[in-house]
Amino acid sequence: MSPAFTIQSAGLTKRFGSFIAVDAVSFSVEAGEVFGFLGANGAGKTTAIRMFCGLLEPTSGSGQVAGFDIMKESGRIRTRIGYMSQKFSLYPDLTVRDNLFLFGSIYGIKGELLRSRTDEMVAFLEMSNLLPRVTGTLPWGWQQRLSLACANLHHPPILFLDEPTGSVDPVSRQTFWNFILALSRQGTTIFITTHHMDEAEYCRRISIMVSGRIAAIDTPAQLKKKYAAATLQDAFIRIVQPAAEGTAP
Numbered sequence: 001m002s003p004a005f006t007i008q009s010a011g012l013t014k015r016f017g018s019f020i021a022v023d024a025v026s027f028s029v030e031a032g033e034v035f036g037f038l039g040a041n042g043a044g045k046t047t048a049i050r051m052f053c054g055l056l057e058p059t060s061g062s063g064q065v066a067g068f069d070i071m072k073e074s075g076r077i078r079t080r081i082g083y084m085s086q087k088f089s090l091y092p093d094l095t096v097r098d099n100l101f102l103f104g105s106i107y108g109i110k111g112e113l114l115r116s117r118t119d120e121m122v123a124f125l126e127m128s129n130l131l132p133r134v135t136g137t138l139p140w141g142w143q144q145r146l147s148l149a150c151a152n153l154h155h156p157p158i159l160f161l162d163e164p165t166g167s168v169d170p171v172s173r174q175t176f177w178n179f180i181l182a183l184s185r186q187g188t189t190i191f192i193t194t195h196h197m198d199e200a201e202y203c204r205r206i207s208i209m210v211s212g213r214i215a216a217i218d219t220p221a222q223l224k225k226k227y228a229a230a231t232l233q234d235a236f237i238r239i240v241q242p243a244a245e246g247t248a249p
């Protein structure tokens with residue numbers, strides 16, 4: 001794998017019985033890139049991310065993350081990535097501070113380093129005053145900020161963010177993106193799914209998945225040009241609709 005690429009796949013495929021959720025997907029993501037992984041509901045985004053994170057075994061094809069094989073070296077991959085899953089994965093009964101400390105210890109961060117990373121993360125995400133609060137009682141946008149903080153505590157070089165801003169208010173979304181873009185400027189590779197086209201505009205490149213396949217991949221500006229669309233939303237619809245018409249999920 002070229003060192004310039006931190007995420008790569010060739011013919012990556014996942015079948016569930018006779019159903020093909022991810023169908024021979026091949027692409028590369030450069031180090032430090034903000035890469036938008038877009039597609040309609042059920043297109044196969046989460047399934048692909050779970051394979052890259054070593055949480056789901058591919059049926060066929062290959063992939064590398066941080067230079068490691070997703071089939072054979074998933075343990076090594078997990079120490080180099082942060083993963084914010086589409087489903088909320090923190091402990092709702094624990095306080096914000098306890099969730100951060102728990103995730104830190106899972107990633108092997110202890111003592112003073114854990115305290116300073118926690119302080120750094122909550123300050124950036126403007127939630128320092130929420131440390132004693134019980135997580136499950138927080139509004140959704142704040143729970144998602146906490147998930148992002150937990151995924152980034154160990155300063156992974158690659159962050160997989162699966163729909164982090166779903167049902168999140170505009171202010172929290174902006175805070176999220178300020179954080180994401182700052183991480184990218186520091187060299188972190190961001191692999192993110194979103195259904196918000198205004199957010200997709202922040203990505204250097206985006207791919208658009210249709211029924212398990214990558215239907216388009218390019219910069220937002222090039223995609224608009226290629227599909228003669230005034231907005232990314234229009235380009236997205238032009239790419240997704242012809243292929244999806246008449247097919248039920």
Ligand SMILES: Nc1ncnc2c1ncn2[C@@H]1O[C@H](COP(=O)(O)OP(=O)(O)OP(=O)(O)O)[C@@H](O)[C@H]1O
Nearest residue numbers: 016021039040041042043044045046047048086249
């Ligand atoms: N464990 C499973 N067994 C059977 N089918 C599955 C399984 N996991 C996912 N699927 C199917 O694979 C397809 C892709 O699902 P996936 O969750 O990857 O889509 P997605 O692009 O993440 O959608 P969304 O935008 O709604 O999150 C869907 O049709 C889904 O029902």
Ligand SMILES: [Mg+2]
Nearest residue numbers: 045046047086
């Ligand atoms: Mg999904």
